[in-house]
Amino acid sequence: MTEQEAIELARATFITEENTHGCAETALIVLQQAYGLPGAADSSSAMALNGGVAWSGGPCGAITGAAMAVGRLSAQRIDDHKEAKRAARAIIARLMSEFRARYGHTDCSDLIGLDISTPEGHAAFIEGQVWHTVCIDQIEFVLRRLVALRDDEVWQSHL
Numbered sequence: 001m002t003e004q005e006a007i008e009l010a011r012a013t014f015i016t017e018e019n020t021h022g023c024a025e026t027a028l029i030v031l032q033q034a035y036g037l038p039g040a041a042d043s044s045s046a047m048a049l050n051g052g053v054a055w056s057g058g059p060c061g062a063i064t065g066a067a068m069a070v071g072r073l074s075a076q077r078i079d080d081h082k083e084a085k086r087a088a089r090a091i092i093a094r095l096m097s098e099f100r101a102r103y104g105h106t107d108c109s110d111l112i113g114l115d116i117s118t119p120e121g122h123a124a125f126i127e128g129q130v131w132h133t134v135c136i137d138q139i140e141f142v143l144r145r146l147v148a149l150r151d152d153e154v155w156q157s158h159l
Helices: 003-014 023-034 044-049 061-077 081-103 108-112 119-127 130-150 152-157
Strands: none
Touching (some): 003 023, 003 130, 023 130, 044 061, 061 081, 061 130, 081 130, 108 130, 119 130, 130 152
């Protein structure tokens, strides 16, 4: 999967009238597919991570969904569990640093400027289509940095 194909899949998954998949689910699905991981379309483990974990405004779902996919990729590529965890943490720490440099924050509430844990805040988020602009941009940022990890040489350069 190319970077452009990943972005197109993210847009098709995320920007729908049904609002089926959130940021974490979208990042997880797209990266799992890009990495060729089994069960790539299954986003169920990321359902509660959207909106900064259960709409709490915590860590951006694009980052947490990506962390899950990178963890799975690390476990697939590195037999030693401790080493796989170290590799996954290093990759995600680098991503978070780059994300913070680009957006100023890594927490959802700071990134979108809304408290989506309230009915009013969530309605403003959906009706204002913040997810069509702000959130998709952040998902694409994450994908641009991590899709290439499918390649062993790129993978090694991130460790």
